[in-house]
Amino acid sequence: MAHVVVFGNEKGGSGKTTAAIHVAVALAREGRKVGAIDLDVRQRSFSRHLENRAEWCAKTGKDLPSPELLKFNSNNGLEDAVQAFSELLASAAPRFEFLVIDTPGADTPLSRAGHAAADTLVTPLNDSFVDFDLLARIDPTTFEIKGPSVYSDFVWDCRKRRLMAKKPALDWVVMRNRVASTEARNKKRLGEAIGTLAQRIGFRPTKGFGERVIFRELFPMGLTMLDLPQPGLSVSLSMSTLAARQEVRELVHALGLPEPAREPVALAG
Secondary structure (H helix, E strand, O other): OOOEEOOOOOOEEEEEEEEHHHHHHHHHHHHOEEEEOOOOOOOOOOHHHHHHHHHHHHHHHOOOOEEEEEEEOOOOOHHHHHHHHHHHHHHHHOOOEEEEEEEEOOOOOHHHHHHHHHOOEEEEOOHHHOOOOOOOOOOOOOEEEEEEEEHHHHHHHHHHHHHHHHOOEEEEEEEEEEEOOOOEEEEEEHHHHHHHHHHOOOOOOEOOOOOOOHHHHHHOOOOOOOOOOOOOOOOOOOHHHHHHHHHHHHHHHHOOOOOOOOOOOOOOO
């Protein structure tokens, strides 16, 4: 059965889709069988990235490792869309090693259904107390954590439902995106707050992606940092692009996703 990796955060612009496409492609490049599902049925950035990738491959004759984009009918109302997603999930799980799901930056029925299906939940977080406010409330004078906020409560509810359904515990990873390279008081305070909250409510903090224009430049071709360099593409392997590629590899490693099942060794005799 597929291991379901969900990229979720109720705040838009946190880098969910960028992280989702890079992890999905990284797994495909490892030879794993990967399905991709886009629950942001309005913006469809995850879907469009993969569609651009397929079109670019067709026009250039390239055969790049890619996840398979799985679609469901989302045009017949919210209840029907959630049911269609659930049916897609049930039919796809036996066919893939991984299902990578991108969710909208809002609390919607489809987003809730996606979170409920997660074996691994990845929450990208911009390096800002504005984003952190969705995870926890902060005392304005001491910067101590007063308590969990709306998104943390939502994830806690998902965890309880998994336990009631006798499923394995949810692995929650919070990736810290767009961290400034220079030391600053706000950066230090936020890092301390994330570390404290991680111990309190049970997630694993990890390094995310820096603020790099290259991620956006590759969208029209549907490419990722792991696909570079490409002949005829005016993107050089600069120190910045090499650093971005390393960030992707470090994220995939930090997620600690299941390794391929080993074939049993036949004993002679």
